[in-house]
Amino acid sequence: MNYSVSEENYIKTIFHLQKKEGTVTTNELAGELKTRPASVTDMMKKLKAKKLLHYQPYQGFRLTTDGSKVALGIIRRHRLWEYFLAEKLKFTWDEVHEVAEELEHVSNKKLIDKLDAYLGFPKKDPHGDPIPDAQGKIESGKKIRLPEVPLNTSCLVSGVSNQSGEILDLLKHKKISIGTVVEVRKRFEFDQSLEIRTGKQTIINISRELAENILISYEA
Amino acid sequence: MNYSVSEENYIKTIFHLQKKEGTVTTNELAGELKTRPASVTDMMKKLKAKKLLHYQPYQGFRLTTDGSKVALGIIRRHRLWEYFLAEKLKFTWDEVHEVAEELEHVSNKKLIDKLDAYLGFPKKDPHGDPIPDAQGKIESGKKIRLPEVPLNTSCLVSGVSNQSGEILDLLKHKKISIGTVVEVRKRFEFDQSLEIRTGKQTIINISRELAENILISYEA
DNA sequence: AAAATAATTTAGACAAATCTAAATTAAGTT
DNA sequence: AACTTAATTTAGATTTGTCTAAATTATTTT
Known part of the structure; x- marks a missing residue:
């Protein structure tokens, strides 16, 4: 156990x-x-x-099914701590993952359930990933990746599918984070890179590698 | 390190x-x-x-001096988490120690300093023990034990010098906790047990062993 | 002060988690 | 289908933290 x-x-x-x-x-x-x-x-x-x-x-x-249950428990702890770190302790978006890696291994059930309640039963962590509930249920969250969105359609960054320091660093530099509004303007076939608009008017280029790690939801 | x-x-x-x-x-x-x-x-x-x-x-x-510095760092983490658990997550007084035993080993300095700030730089943990600051400084907290207080003098329980489940259980049963007002009414020489008043009017007897583990401050 | 007892240390073993180097199995190529 | 290469597993060693049993040192008693 x-x-x-x-x-x-x-x-x-x-x-x-x-x-x-x-x-x-x-x-x-x-x-x-x-x-x-x-x-x-x-x-x-x-x-x-x-x-x-x-x-x-x-x-x-x-x-196995048992293995997945254990995994969801760990992920629940990780994401609740991430939420706590960002929301209450004012850690920035790119710092929380590393600290949560340590906290996630404290596996006192009462602690985690009380933390959940204290935070107001959040549905998503600071990276936009869904937080499993006390029963291990998790939102499906059918996300699309940036290369798949149609041209000239404003949409919302809802997550990143890779937690490495390198990618978070790059995104920080490009001023892209959860909740940033983006729009794909042009697709370059040669290297599959994209020209996109971020925020109101900034136009930048991003590589295929990066684009494929940016998760999008359409609620914008 | x-x-x-x-x-x-x-x-x-x-x-x-x-x-x-x-x-x-x-x-x-x-x-x-x-x-x-x-x-x-x-x-x-x-x-x-x-x-x-x-x-x-x-x-x-x-x-050694170095060893004590390390110890104070661990104690700082332990007591800050205890404070957090009691104050924010609404754990009861007697539950926090066990959970803090696990959390204290997460040794990210930035985490602990931000937690400290979030909690408003508390001076004492829920058991009344002083919390070392970020530099490892700790209040001396010249405490007296219950057998040493003069008769018929109202005073304040400020801590317990033993964290075992047994003693916490006993204190809970006798409705004694941090902040309880007590007054020694009678001292029995035979077994050094005490008759004391707790709260406004309850009169109880406590053993020498227990009395010696109850720390008192005079601010009452 | 010698003998008995208690406390502490040493020696050797074990489980967990890792490693390197060698052996084995699977996959891809001609 | 045989050969080459890549992936995986096995065998044996290492480190950390623990243990039991035996040896050693300190303390207490007579």
Whole structure:
């Protein structure tokens, strides 16, 4: 019922990776967790023994239903702390992730539920990602990526699908954050880069790599 | 500069124990931390190598100046979280210690300083213990124990010098907490027990053991 | 002061989480 | 289909924090 910090980091990372691709590979996980493939294999055996994981040697892995429940619990803690840090302690958008990485491993249920109530049961964290409720339910939040929005249509940045310091840094520099209104003006076929408007009148260019990590909702 | 959860628990416990007696013994520490004497010896060697501890085999140990600084940092985190839990999340007095034991090991300095500011730089935690400031300074808080107060003098409970669940439970049952007004009415020489008044008119008896753990300030 | 007892330390082992290097399996290529 | 390459797993070692059992040192008692 209680997992080590290390186990939790593996579970959480598998959960995120398996959203994109159905199954997660040893090398992918090792890369994401900055560890070695051999270490991943060791941990996979342990998580399989605890029935959190479907895993056959050389076949990749997916979380079981139990594993996903554990993952959602961790994600709930992470996002509630992010909300707390931004909303109450006035951390900036790009600082909260790192601190929440530590706080998320304090797994006292009463603490988290009281924190949730204190914050007013927020639905989304400061990056626009949905916060699972006490039962582990999470909003589907059908988001579109920037390259998919039609030209000349004003819309709203609702999240980023990558929490690396590098991307947050770049977005900060370009003055793009949750809630920024953007509009795609032109699409360059050569490199799939985009010319977009941010805010009222600023015109900038962004790369395909960046555009694909910007999540959009249409409520604008 | 960064210590493991285990190291921090040793450091913190030594700090508390050496306040009472000048020097701390292996068995004392093992008892307090619910571990074995041999484990204590192992850790003492490690902490000595890190220059946090004065230690010669068979001679007991004390924290160095550096060790005390580390301890005060941990205590600061612990007490700020206790304050947060009681004040903001509405945990009761007797629940906060256990949860803070986990939170205290998240050692992000910016987090703690921002938390401090958010809480309005509180001077005392919910048990009445002083909270070290960002520089590690702590109020001396010259407290007296209940057996030492003069008869028929109304005074104020300002803390408890023992955080065990048992004592908190007993105090809860006797309706004594921080801020309760008490007055010693009679002292029984046979067993050093006291007859005291709590609140406006309740008269109860308390044992010497309990009385010695109740800290008093005269501001009443 | 010698003997008995208690406290402390050492020696050797173990579990968790990691690593490197070697072996194995799967996938891609000619 | 055989060969090459890439991915994965196994084997064996390391570090941290713990343990038990035995050895050592300190303290207390007679």
